[in-house]
Amino acid sequence: MAFNFDTTYILNFDDGTSLELANFEVNTAGKLTRSTDTLTFLDTSSITNYPLLIQHQFKALMQNELAWKKGIKNSNYALAIFITASQDTYYYYNINNISIVPKTAELGDAYDSISDKISVTPNILRNFAFANYNQNPTTYQAQINLNETIQFAIDITHNQFALPYFAQTNTRDVVASQAINELLGYWQSKLQGDNFMQYTPAQPNYQHIVDDINNAITASREYPAGGDPSTPDNPNAGQYSHGSDPAGIGDFDNTSDNIEVDNTTRVSAGISGKLLESYIITPGELINLNEFLWSTDFADVIGKYILGDPMACITGIMSLPFTVPEVNRGSIYNISILNQDTGAKGTRLTSLIAYIECGQLELRPYWGNFMDFNTDIQIYVPYCGTYHLDINEVMGAVLDLSYKVDIMTGACVATLVVGRGTYVAPLYTFSGTMGIEYPLSSADRSRLISATMGALSNPPATALQAVATGVSANAPNIQHNGAYNGNSGALSPQQPYLIIRRQVQSLPESYSEYIGYPSNITGYIRDVRGFAKISDIHLNIPCLRSESEELLNILHDGFYLL
Amino acid sequence: MSFPIFLKRTNNEKNVLNKTYVDDLTTQVDVTLKNETSITDPVFLISGDLNNITQFNYITCDFFKRNYFIIDIKQVRHNLYEITAHVDVLTTYAGELLQTKCIFERQTNIFDPWLNDTKMKVESYNQMQIKAFDFKFHPEQNLILSVIGGTN
Numbered sequence: 001m002a003f004n005f006d007t008t009y010i011l012n013f014d015d016g017t018s019l020e021l022a023n024f025e026v027n028t029a030g031k032l033t034r035s036t037d038t039l040t041f042l043d044t045s046s047i048t049n050y051p052l053l054i055q056h057q058f059k060a061l062m063q064n065e066l067a068w069k070k071g072i073k074n075s076n077y078a079l080a081i082f083i084t085a086s087q088d089t090y091y092y093y094n095i096n097n098i099s100i101v102p103k104t105a106e107l108g109d110a111y112d113s114i115s116d117k118i119s120v121t122p123n124i125l126r127n128f129a130f131a132n133y134n135q136n137p138t139t140y141q142a143q144i145n146l147n148e149t150i151q152f153a154i155d156i157t158h159n160q161f162a163l164p165y166f167a168q169t170n171t172r173d174v175v176a177s178q179a180i181n182e183l184l185g186y187w188q189s190k191l192q193g194d195n196f197m198q199y200t201p202a203q204p205n206y207q208h209i210v211d212d213i214n215n216a217i218t219a220s221r222e223y224p225a226g227g228d229p230s231t232p233d234n235p236n237a238g239q240y241s242h243g244s245d246p247a248g249i250g251d252f253d254n255t256s257d258n259i260e261v262d263n264t265t266r267v268s269a270g271i272s273g274k275l276l277e278s279y280i281i282t283p284g285e286l287i288n289l290n291e292f293l294w295s296t297d298f299a300d301v302i303g304k305y306i307l308g309d310p311m312a313c314i315t316g317i318m319s320l321p322f323t324v325p326e327v328n329r330g331s332i333y334n335i336s337i338l339n340q341d342t343g344a345k346g347t348r349l350t351s352l353i354a355y356i357e358c359g360q361l362e363l364r365p366y367w368g369n370f371m372d373f374n375t376d377i378q379i380y381v382p383y384c385g386t387y388h389l390d391i392n393e394v395m396g397a398v399l400d401l402s403y404k405v406d407i408m409t410g411a412c413v414a415t416l417v418v419g420r421g422t423y424v425a426p427l428y429t430f431s432g433t434m435g436i437e438y439p440l441s442s443a444d445r446s447r448l449i450s451a452t453m454g455a456l457s458n459p460p461a462t463a464l465q466a467v468a469t470g471v472s473a474n475a476p477n478i479q480h481n482g483a484y485n486g487n488s489g490a491l492s493p494q495q496p497y498l499i500i501r502r503q504v505q506s507l508p509e510s511y512s513e514y515i516g517y518p519s520n521i522t523g524y525i526r527d528v529r530g531f532a533k534i535s536d537i538h539l540n541i542p543c544l545r546s547e548s549e550e551l552l553n554i555l556h557d558g559f560y561l562l
Numbered sequence: 563m564s565f566p567i568f569l570k571r572t573n574n575e576k577n578v579l580n581k582t583y584v585d586d587l588t589t590q591v592d593v594t595l596k597n598e599t600s601i602t603d604p605v606f607l608i609s610g611d612l613n614n615i616t617q618f619n620y621i622t623c624d625f626f627k628r629n630y631f632i633i634d635i636k637q638v639r640h641n642l643y644e645i646t647a648h649v650d651v652l653t654t655y656a657g658e659l660l661q662t663k664c665i666f667e668r669q670t671n672i673f674d675p676w677l678n679d680t681k682m683k684v685e686s687y688n689q690m691q692i693k694a695f696d697f698k699f700h701p702e703q704n705l706i707l708s709v710i711g712g713t714n
Contacts, residue, residue, distance in 0.1 A: 319703070521674060
């Protein structure tokens with residue numbers, strides 16, 4: 001059975017209820033919006049094959065909500081989970097487990113037969129850990145950005161009305177769907193006595209599968225208590241929040257202005273006029289120039305009598321460690337000195353400031369939790385040194401490194417532009433000297449040797465030095481800044497890089513089940529499962545004072561909801 | 563005065579809000595109260611032949627509208643048992659608690675991963691990672707010559 005419909009489709013059931021299916025997608029702002037694309041729901045045959053109870057629930061539930069997120073970014077396949085609930089006041093559900101199986105597994109395969117192919121992807125788990133709860137009985141959604149066939153294992157507990165369903169989608173369409181309870185069993189809750197709830201499986205219990213997956217997950221200590229790593233600025237961007245009544249009267253305007261980096265090279269070589277001129281020259285042409293300078297005519301007449309030394313005509317010879325950009329280059333001319341054509345050729349520089357783009361690095365959170373902000377970050381900037389970066393400024397940011405170089409003197413300034421959240425700004429600049437300066441006289445040579453030796457006695461960090469420091473956990477934090485000149489910089493690593501030293505969390509199995517994670521979130525006790533420890537609560541219960549005190553002690557010390 | 567109670571067995575810890583019980587063992591018995599007993603720490607007297615009384619560790623008492631942990635069981639004489647209990651406030655008031663709003667300090671599923679977790683332990687070693695920018699300098703790429711005197 002297959003349905004094809006445009007934009008929305010209404011399924012009318014015998015009992016008068018109806019179900020609207022609609023196509024949703026995530027816009028660039030990360031909001032779920034209704035798509036105008038065609039929605040194809042290829043496999044609905046399973047809907048009619050469920051037991052009556054389930055079927056009835058499915059129909060009743062699906063008319064409440066049906067939505068899915070489309071895979072965004074790099075995905076060709078996305079998988080959406082939607083769990084819906086009836087009008088009942090209790091909406092208990094936890095998604096505890098998720099597993100990815102290889103492409104070879106087909107949707108609907110017997111789960112046991114593919115259990116040996118289960119692999120755990122920590123990133124996926126992180127996403128789920130963050131998003132696995134909705135306060136309102138609406139829709140649970142999650143997505144996976146993998147080009148794989150994906151099969152979910154979900155333990156849905158304690159809500160006899162919640163029916164989890166999953167849909168496998170390709171880029172645009174739902175290509176298959178199946179009720180989760182078919183895979184993992186279905187737990188039914190019932191009220192017993194006045195206050196006790198007991199949960200008994202109404203369908204075959206597949207707890208052993210849940211256990212297997214749990215074991216697989218907890219066996220990986222990579223599984224952090226993490227959230228969506230792409231949104232460190234807004235960790236609670238869900239239905240739960242820190243509240244809307246902050247104790248302050250600020251305007252909470254956290255907008256930023258973007259500070260652009262001037263990458264123009266408009267400082268022209270105009271001072272050259274007739275005074276100074278800079279050329280890109282080949283070694284062969286340099287020999288020709290040398291021959292001219294020491295030729296009888298020039299050396300004897302101009303160099304000797306006017307300047308005293310023919311080499312005084314040359315103000316500098318420098319080797320730059322990059323190809324001068326085209327925008328700085330003029331035409332090829334015969335090099336002139338004191339209006340004398342030397343016969344040597346060189347590419348005349350039209351502007352003296354070269355802009356060099358080194359590329360970008362995205363510093364994504366590794367753990368997806370507070371541990372990421374206990375990370376030490378340094379940046380090695382060739383010809384400038386090694387510097388610490390403030391983790392609060394760069395975590396989760398795109399780092400863009402560029403240089404501006406004075407071609408004539410080799411002076412350079414590296415700029416690190418940090419883009420994160422609402423701002424893009426050059427937060428760091430590093431200065432240095434670039435290029436190997438060649439001595440033109442014995443005095444020059446002595447000066448250069450002195451400068452280089454000085455730099456080497458206070459050396460900038462090499463890659464090995466940096467790593468050697470980093471692997472020592474308790475080593476003092478050493479600044480690798482060194483006194484650079486162009487010559488010593490040329491002896492150091494030539495590629496900029498980040499040195500990331502992060503703490504490793506020791507996460508025992510079932511950590512969250514035993515003691516939970518820090519919450520500071522307001523909610524109803526009925527909405528949670530597992531361990532809960534309450535910091536603040538107002539009890540309005542008709543009980544004895546001694547009972548109230550005991551109750552508060554228990555709530556503050558921590559308790560469990562099965 | 564006698565009234566019925568339900569003797570039960572639970573394998574849950576005492577700080578579990580929604581306890582589960584071993585269904586087959588739940589037994590209704592009539593009890594009387596020992597003189598001057600407390601509603602939070604009552605002492606029930608049970609008459610009758612209860613061979614399996616040691617299997618129970620929990621009581622539901624509709625008369626007091628409370629649930630109790632069994633603290634101790636004494637056999638006073640043949641077929642007369644004295645059960646000392648303490649109120650289980652968590653399950654007794656579970657219905658009200660479930661409807662109560664609160665601020666969670668720690669929770670298994672609802673949490674803020676960016677809050678500092680003082681209970682989280684870290685290894686003594688650190689993890690190192692080097693990430694390089696794409697660009698690489700190459701010494702002696704271009705020779706720059708600067709001279710005095712301008713163009714001809």
